[in-house]
Amino acid sequence: MTDPQPEPHREASTHGVGPWPGAWPEGDHYDPELLANGDSRNVVDRYRYWRMEAIVADLDTRRHPFHVAIENWQHDMNIGSIVRSANAFLAESVHIIGRKRWNRRGAMVTDRYQHVVHHPDVASFAAWAAKEGLPIIAVDNVGDAVPVDRAELPERCVLLFGQEGPGLTDEALAAASGHIEITQYGSTRSINASAAGAIVMYEWARRYARDA
Template identity: 65%
Template sequence: MEQAGPTEWTLREEVGVGPWPGEWPADDRYDPELLELGDRRNVVDAYRYWRREAIVSDMDGRRHPFHVAIENFQHDHNIGTVVRTANAFASAAVHIVGRRRWNRRGAMVTDRYQHLHHHADIDAFTAFAAETGLAVVAVDNTPGAQPIETAALPRDCVLLFGQEGPGLSAGAQESASMVVSIAQFGTTRSINAGVAAGIVMHAWVREHADLADSW
């Protein structure tokens, strides 16, 4: 039987870098164990050999002002993918609304570098958004939704996603200051929630991010 390719969980030895050559740096951002044994993590070169806490601290100075939220009422396996994508686009934080537990495998350990928050229900989430001045942008293919391809997204916002099939709950849609949809041309009503999240996050990046800050 053909074996699956390597993942974050089973990295091949040649992935990443080996032990630090020569004299070790005195900078306390560096992890002595990684310097000694090598850094096989899936991180950008700028963060090679850094402690996890140092990476998070540095990222905190680079994160964008948009947040991402997803309703979790069916233990959706796509949440991990959403977290991984939010990390790639330097989202300020990811919010899980509903069930606290979710399948982290799809995050490919990026959840270690991403701020994660839990809200028991949509009311608690809405209260958080109001207190922090974040516009709630619901993403759902419902009548009256603005096409993401032509919509102007707020800079300080939280992008709220439902789950493929049921979509957002009625309470989630009512909490939103705007609802956007993704243009589709095939036979199905919905697309994968992880894919949808990536599309909308990238739309925010194209509109608001400084591309000079990308790796």
């Protein structure tokens, strides 16, 4: 699925590309409807005109060996933004702990390309992680947390985030084998949950990610 494609015709709008000019390219990964009508999705040029299923299949060949988990007890709006960041940094999967329904608005449809798994409680999530041999790294500014830039950050791991305000539950903190935090310099005690997610995922990518 890595065959080269001509530079697509770009519309005056900055959003997407118009119909494919000239003879259509060959390949099952192309979507005839998108080729005919244009592709307005927020995808990188590599995936212009591709079927959604083909994009997911190609991403699955390149995903990074870290997972992201989020506690969801209060329908936190930040969950969608964390899912979007997980897609940007090519996480293996995202795990929602607690309420199955979550606010997808912040994901900006990136959840279509990202594997999302639900766990009803912390115990079932921790059991899954143990079975997979994945250490859980809790992100919260608790007493024994190590700044992320100086912390042990395994290549294969689950990065666990809490909710805006209360942070991680005591049960989630106890299930983790490591606790990390983001160094702050201002007056507020905490940092926005979705911003924290992006920072920690970037730090993982800085250490381990392959070139895009």
